[in-house]
């Protein structure tokens with residue numbers, strides 16, 4: 001990199017907060033999706049918004065692109081610095097600035113870890129509802145950028161339903177306030193535009209989040225099924241009946257086996273075809289009735305057994321098992337490709353069958369653990385990125401899975417975003433005109449395309465750095 | 480490649496690569512890592528460190544200064560293992576990396592040489608250590624240490640703040656080779672003494688033996704046992720550590736033979752972690768010993784306490800030693816034992832299983848990070864204002880004691896077994 005920029009960045013944040021040795025940069029070449037990689041020029045860790053403003057201005061002055069990053073748990077290559085850009089790592093900006101129990105809001109810096117917010121507001125009887133499975137690691141800044149969901153999205157909505165106001169450093173270095181802490185938007189809903197923008201509209205430096213009261217009673221049930229499809233049918237039945245559980249999650253046998261071999265083991269039956277985790281919450285008498293109804297629906301679809309978590313500790317164990325599932329799959333192979341697509345709920349059983357068929361046909365180890373209530377599938381493929389042949393099959397199967405979901409009336413991402421991973425599939429979903437409209441919005445924020453370039457939109461201009469060891473395949477040809 | 484860059488030996492690297500393949504890059508370990516929490520740097524996180532190791536093993540980056548720095552900045556607390564769903568054996572990967580760093584000559588400064596000298600020639604040599612500690616006692620008594628402090632560089636001041644006052648000679652006398660089972664006999668155990676424990680925490684060893692004996696266990700203290708090798712291995716001197724381990728296997732073999740004992744009881748979490756995993760170093764020959772190792776609290780919790788326990792009206796903050804909770808998986812046993820003492824209240828502070836920053840010789844080699852980690856720990860402890868801070872590892876006891884003194888917390892810092900001994904002895 002131009003040493004001048006590096007030196008300037010050091011002046012802004014202090015030299016121990018700029019990383020530029022090749023070994024250090026290597027570590028930032030990937031996020032949670034290991035087969036996409038790109039090496040940044042430098043990584044800079046600001047302490048506050050004034051430093052972010054300075055960093056953005058210096059990068060612009062040098063004509064160097066930049067990309068914000070949270071914890072790097074993203075699953076679509078969103079935080080990669082393409083085109084030799086600078087990574088602006090927000091992890092040090094991790095303070096909860098204000099908690100207001102009466103207004104039920106918290107003002108946070110972007111590097112606050114999702115789970116830490118709920119932990120800190122619990123004494124006020126509040127929690128932060130969106131709970132991605134990565135919540136013990138991922139940051140609220142990353143959640144805002146990806147519009148992340150989680151098991152409780154079914155009842156509580158995704159991140160976008162919980163962000164009231166944002167402070168953003170625009171790609172030209174200006175600091176702007178969007179939205180209002182009251183939740184009432186006057187004028188354009190720019191908070192809505194920034195949530196889910198995948199770091200392409202600027203760097204979020206503060207966020208006002210909506211908090212929810214902890215429900216009086218929470219019960220978690222495990223429906224144990226012989227087949228994944230019967231678990232899916234039980235989900236359909238519950239929703240049709242008008243029940244609104246807080247969460248409806250399905251974990252298949254392969255995933256159960258991996259989790260039960262791990263530190264997150266919760267005593268899930270390893271001989272079951274699938275378990276359906278159902279959570280109901282609300283006032284105590286209503287919850288008691290709902291538990292009975294859930295039990296009946298499960299039994300009606302052939303559940304072998306329905307258990308209710310005996311106490312809070314067991315309930316936590318169930319959730320830890322569910323949320324540790326991705327990591328636990330690391331026991332099967334060095335890499336995991338977590339797919340993400342949404343299909344209409346009623347089509348879940350048939351699509352699951354097609355997905356398993358696709359995996360088998362390509363000779364891949366495929367497992368499923370997913371937000372069944374939202375129809376949000378996560379087919380997981382275990383593989384080894386060093387094996388070029390397997391890598392090619394993984395990608396081919398992935399594409400088939402996406403097409404199958406879109407053909408069934410679904411979309412290509414439920415919560416993990418587009419990033420570099422799916423940018424070339426955007427055409428499956430949107431027309432040229434649709435994409436043009438989005439590009440115009442983007443250009444209004446970032447006319448020179450310096451903020452997280454190369455993401456979200458189909459493109460042939462960017463190339464992911466060549467390194468056979470880290471990369472599974474050649475991304476997109478230079479053109 | 481720069482001059483100082485090197486590569487490890489091929490078999491070393493192949494083994495390292497194999498271990499790193501367990502990491503699926505999910506990131507669930509990140510926020511459990513104290514050095515990541517302080518720096519926010521992926522390079523200083525478990526996932527980043529594993530990535531560096533894999534990079535070295537695959538020849539993508541050199542085994543150079545950047546990797547050596549991270550290997551040294553890691554606390555070796557293994558909190559990442561407790562968090563990792565994929566079963567990454569981080570402790571073992573770190574040990575291999577540190578050995579490779581050391582073999583490649585990347586730890587050659589004066590401090591590193593002094594450390595190695597002390598860990599080879601002083602710590603594991605019982606008699607020398609005894610003489611050294613006796614001399615230290617005199618230095619402290621004559622207050623010569625204060626004088627020396629004026630002359631030494633600041634780094635040594637940190638070391639000085641950590642050194643506990645050497646206990647009186649009466650507590651440093653060797654333990655008797657055996658203690659009888661009192662009351663109805665319940666079994667027989669061997670006690671592992673450690674190297675620093677008898678010199679600096681003799682009272683803890685004595686309390687351990689007395690509680691076991693009072694609980695109906697005959698206690699043997701086999702001769703010839705010594706330093707467990709943990710500190711040496713953490714500093715990259717793996718082969719030397721294995722040598723120490725072999726002599727312990729030999730010293731304890733007679734006691735273990737013929738199933739004559741129920742357990743080898745250890746009261747230092749750091750030693751316990753090493754002894755329990757000794758087969759990783761020595762293979763099957765170490766299994767008879769490794770399989771019998773129990774932490775003293777774990778053992779007493781398993782066999783059940785025999786009362787009566789006298790009340791101790793104290794507010795106690797129990798802080799988990801990393802090498803007990805993360806390396807040995809012992810978390811509830813010490814709490815259950817303490818809760819059994821009438822009148823004793825366990826007050827819960829935030830993140831009791833986060834590292835205190837002692838981490839073997841870490842507080843000497845990485846004083847800045849150690850201090851940052853200790854500050855967070857003392858903030859958590861201060862907010863619950865305990866009468867006693869309890870933790871079952873000598874390094875943690877020293878670190879927490881220094882932290883409490885500096886904060887002006889009135890709390891005493893004790894091994895849980897000392898509280899039990901007090902309650903049982905009344």
Ligand SMILES: Cc1cc2nc3c(=O)[nH]c(=O)nc-3n(C[C@H](O)[C@H](O)[C@H](O)COP(=O)(O)OP(=O)(O)OC[C@H]3O[C@@H](n4cnc5c(N)ncnc54)[C@H](O)[C@@H]3O)c2cc1C
Nearest residue numbers: 070071072073074078133139141142145148149199204415
């Ligand atoms: C084990 C595991 C489980 C997961 N489970 C879920 C799940 O249940 N639901 C779900 O939705 N996702 C899930 N994810 C995906 C991921 O955790 C989320 O996308 C998360 O929001 C990413 O947060 P992060 O802090 O790691 O962001 P990063 O990966 O660092 O970045 C993600 C994107 O956010 C942008 N960004 C980061 N910080 C800022 C900022 N301050 N300003 C502007 N843009 C920013 C980046 O540029 C990038 O485009 C999971 C991932 C893993 C590894």
Ligand code: SF4
Nearest residue numbers: 512553554556557559
């Ligand atoms: S051993 Fe401790 S300091 Fe080292 S990477 Fe793991 S959690 Fe971090």
Ligand code: SF4
Nearest residue numbers: 502503505506508563
């Ligand atoms: S939790 Fe385990 S598998 Fe996940 S990133 Fe950390 S070390 Fe790797």
